[in-house]
Amino acid sequence: MKRLPDERGYFGPYGGRFVPETLMAPLQELEQAFHEATRDKSFRRELDALLRDYCGRPTPLTFAARLSAHLGGARIYLKREDLCHTGAHKINNALGQCLLARRMGKVRVIAETGAGQHGVAVATAAALLGLSCRIYMGTEDERRQSLNVYRMKLLGAEVVGVDAGAKTLKDAINEALRDWVTNVNTTHYVMGSVLGPHPYPMMVREFQSVIGAEAWLQIRKAHGALPSLVVACVGGGSNAAGIFSAFLPYQKVKLVGVEAGGRGPLLGHHAARFAGGSPGVLHGTYTYVLQDGGGNTAPTHSVSAGLDYPAVGPEHAFWKDSRRVEYVQVSDDEALSAFHLLSEMEGIMPALETAHALAFVTKVARSYSPAEAILVNLSGRGDKDVAEVARVEGVRL
Amino acid sequence: MSSRLETAFRRAAKEKRAAFIAYITAGDPSPARTLELLRALERGGADIVELGVPFSDPIADGPINCAAAERALAAGTTLTGVLQTVRELRFASSLPVVLFSYANPILAYGLSRFAADAATAGVDGVLVTDVPAEEAGPYYQAFRRVGVELIPMLAPTSTRARVKQVKKLAESFVYFVSHTGVTGPQAQLPVELEDQVRLVRKLAGKRVAVGFGVAKPEQVSRVAKVADGVVVGSAIVARIAEIGDRPELFGEIQRFVQPLRAATRRF
Ligand SMILES: Cc1ncc(COP(=O)(O)O)c(C=O)c1O
Numbered sequence: 078m079k080r081l082p083d084e085r086g087y088f089g090p091y092g093g094r095f096v097p098e099t100l101m102a103p104l105q106e107l108e109q110a111f112h113e114a115t116r117d118k119s120f121r122r123e124l125d126a127l128l129r130d131y132c133g134r135p136t137p138l139t140f141a142a143r144l145s146a147h148l149g150g151a152r153i154y155l156k157r158e159d160l161c162h163t164g165a166h167k168i169n170n171a172l173g174q175c176l177l178a179r180r181m182g183k184v185r186v187i188a189e190t191g192a193g194q195h196g197v198a199v200a201t202a203a204a205l206l207g208l209s210c211r212i213y214m215g216t217e218d219e220r221r222q223s224l225n226v227y228r229m230k231l232l233g234a235e236v237v238g239v240d241a242g243a244k245t246l247k248d249a250i251n252e253a254l255r256d257w258v259t260n261v262n263t264t265h266y267v268m269g270s271v272l273g274p275h276p277y278p279m280m281v282r283e284f285q286s287v288i289g290a291e292a293w294l295q296i297r298k299a300h301g302a303l304p305s306l307v308v309a310c311v312g313g314g315s316n317a318a319g320i321f322s323a324f325l326p327y328q329k330v331k332l333v334g335v336e337a338g339g340r341g342p343l344l345g346h347h348a349a350r351f352a353g354g355s356p357g358v359l360h361g362t363y364t365y366v367l368q369d370g371g372g373n374t375a376p377t378h379s380v381s382a383g384l385d386y387p388a389v390g391p392e393h394a395f396w397k398d399s400r401r402v403e404y405v406q407v408s409d410d411e412a413l414s415a416f417h418l419l420s421e422m423e424g425i426m427p428a429l430e431t432a433h434a435l436a437f438v439t440k441v442a443r444s445y446s447p448a449e450a451i452l453v454n455l456s457g458r459g460d461k462d463v464a465e466v467a468r469v470e471g472v473r474l
Numbered sequence: 475m476s477s478r479l480e481t482a483f484r485r486a487a488k489e490k491r492a493a494f495i496a497y498i499t500a501g502d503p504s505p506a507r508t509l510e511l512l513r514a515l516e517r518g519g520a521d522i523v524e525l526g527v528p529f530s531d532p533i534a535d536g537p538i539n540c541a542a543a544e545r546a547l548a549a550g551t552t553l554t555g556v557l558q559t560v561r562e563l564r565f566a567s568s569l570p571v572v573l574f575s576y577a578n579p580i581l582a583y584g585l586s587r588f589a590a591d592a593a594t595a596g597v598d599g600v601l602v603t604d605v606p607a608e609e610a611g612p613y614y615q616a617f618r619r620v621g622v623e624l625i626p627m628l629a630p631t632s633t634r635a636r637v638k639q640v641k642k643l644a645e646s647f648v649y650f651v652s653h654t655g656v657t658g659p660q661a662q663l664p665v666e667l668e669d670q671v672r673l674v675r676k677l678a679g680k681r682v683a684v685g686f687g688v689a690k691p692e693q694v695s696r697v698a699k700v701a702d703g704v705v706v707g708s709a710i711v712a713r714i715a716e717i718g719d720r721p722e723l724f725g726e727i728q729r730f731v732q733p734l735r736a737a738t739r740r741f
Contacts, residue, residue, distance in 0.1 A: 085608060093608075093609055094606065094608060094609060095577050095604045095605060095606075095609055096533075096604055096606065097533070097534040097603055097604060097606075097627070097629070097651075098606050098626075098627045098628055098629045098631075098632060098636075098651065099629040099630070099631050099651060099654055099655075100631075101606045101607075101608070101631075101632070101636065102631045102632060102633050102636060103631060241540065241544075242530065242531075247531065251531050251532075251533050254533040255533060255534075255535075255536070255656045258533070258534065258654065258655055258656055259654060259655040259656060260654075261631060261654060262631075262654065356581075357578045357581055357582060358576070358577040358578045358581060358604065359531060359578065360531070360533070361604070366578070368578070368582065370582065371552050371553060371579055371582055371583075372529070372553075372578035372579040372580070372581060372582025372583070373529060373530035373531075373547060373578075373579070374530045374531055
């Protein structure tokens with residue numbers, strides 16, 4: 078099988094580079110620099126050393142004994158990205174791109190953030206590498222992830238609230254792209270997921286593929302076989318692409334991506350691109366988009382800021398159409414239940430994003446035999462969500 | 475028969491000036507006002523108008539045009555409505571119209587259906603801001619088939635190879651983005667602008683219109699000395715926002731663009 082994307086950045090019909098002309102030469106330069114860096118042993122060595130000594134990789138694989146017994150059925154394994162430095166998988170990509178930015182001679186990095194995890198990761202990597210850093214965040218996300226806003230500031234980043242549109246991730250990306258168009262000579266845009274124009278979807282997947290590579294070895298050791306099912310939540314789709322990457326060639330391994338079903342199937346009440354969206358162009362790439370009849374992006378909703386986005390990575394669109402990955406939806410309430418369940422059963426508080434993946438597992442675990450394994454990407458920890466969970470559930474802190 | 479765009483550029487050149495290209499966002503302050511605003515721009519001396527199709531996520535636009543797009547969408551502007559406005563304009567005017575859009579409203583409309591309807595309505599050219607040369611193939615073919623120009627954009631970051639690449643896409647002109655950034659008035663245009671415009675004209679072998687950031691008559695005058703066309707956008711859009719939906723809007727806008735048009739003269 079030919080490795081995707083093709084040289085124009087397409088995964089089948091999806092992907093490409095739909096950006097203003099100003100960004101075209103810089104994107105070509107970025108693609109070139111990425112290819113050179115991945116061929117350069119010293120770059121690889123430096124990144125691997127940071128992932129090991131700074132992030133704490135490899136992250137463990139935890140057998141969730143009580144949860145497995147409680148659900149009855151498959152043995153459930155958790156790939157513990159929550160134990161990465163800064164508390165989510167986002168740091169894998171942030172470090173990779175910030176190292177690349179430094180190699181390209183950029184002195185400034187910018188990023189968008191939804192849940193704040195990517196923003197914190199970029200602010201962290203920028204502090205480590207001595208880069209100046211600005212993070213764009215929708216003001217609605219600033220409200221529900223206020224702890225992360227302060228964390229970014231403590232790390233020396235400037236946080237710019239975006240008050241346009243729905244004031245969430247999509248609007249933060251718009252603003253980050255405008256900054257990049259303006260300051261492209263000095264600045265690298267650290268995109269936080271497998272989104273945006275080529276080479277981002279490919280590059281972010283590659284930086285996140287360390288999750289799958291580790292998990293593939295770990296689960297074979299722990300379980301003696303490949304898992305029957307691998308589950309990950311899908312915002313833009315980076316943690317899912319990262320863990321799926323190692324299992325894609327094994328047709329027997331079922332792959333499931335979980336989108337935010339929000340409050341229900343009405344447009345505006347969810348972020349289920351594959352259930353309610355159609356192909357279109359948003360933020361530089363051709364992919365499934367939640368949109369109205371005029372091609373304007375539709376409002377989205379999810380209890381989880383990191384999944385609250387109207388488009389999805391183009392490679393996921395390709396996997397969806399080719400049926401290699403199945404995409405399902407989980408509601409706010411189901412995700413909240415799973416948040417509590419994992420906390421109480423395993424002493425692990427998951428991010429609300431991750432809780433979507435877990436909620437799906439609670440529904441299907443019983444249909445597998447105890448000889449089978451389900452691998453869940455535990456993409457992040459839930460500390461950032463504690464205040465929001467309390468608010469949603471009417472608990473005064 | 476030469477196209478309306480060709481005619482406009484030739485007439486301006488004969489009068490020893492750059493073509494004055496005025497931009498407004500369609501549907502701002504409301505869809506019902508756009509036709510009359512186009513007529514006001516024409517009376518104020520616009521050689522060509524650029525009509526922005528409002529989009530929810532305008533990544534190439536600064537705050538002024540973003541706010542205008544938000545107002546226009548809130549007022550119910552649709553691409554169908556924009557084409558209807560152009561059709562109405564054509565009953566009484568041969569003012570060349572270039573649509574300035576993002577890819578997705580066109581894709582949602584259907585690319586070939588849009589091309590056909592745009593041609594029928596009397597649209598002369600289309601600029602698709604987030605469709606660079608690499609992605610332009612299907613757009614170029616769809617527009618070409620119906621005699622609508624795809625207007626390629628170039629920027630200060632464009633490499634020589636990229637400038638040459640648009641030669642085969644462009645017809646009457648290419649659009650050069652004056653500075654590295656989004657739309658919106660600039661206090662100062664880059665010092666390299668003149669050299670860049672000359673180089674683009676040489677490498678692309680086409681007329682060059684310069685836009686993004688040009689706001690004041692002095693700036694128009696400077697750009698007009700090297701470029702074949704000068705685009706003023708946000709400055710007009712800001713003025714429309716300032717006046718709002720009032721009867722004097724049209725007269726005010728006509729008066730506002732007159733000195734801009736006058737500044738296109740080369741002497
Ligand atoms: C913990 C966690 N998981 C998942 C996501 C969703 O992003 P992606 O789909 O790119 O992994 C986020 C995004 O903020 C996150 O913080």
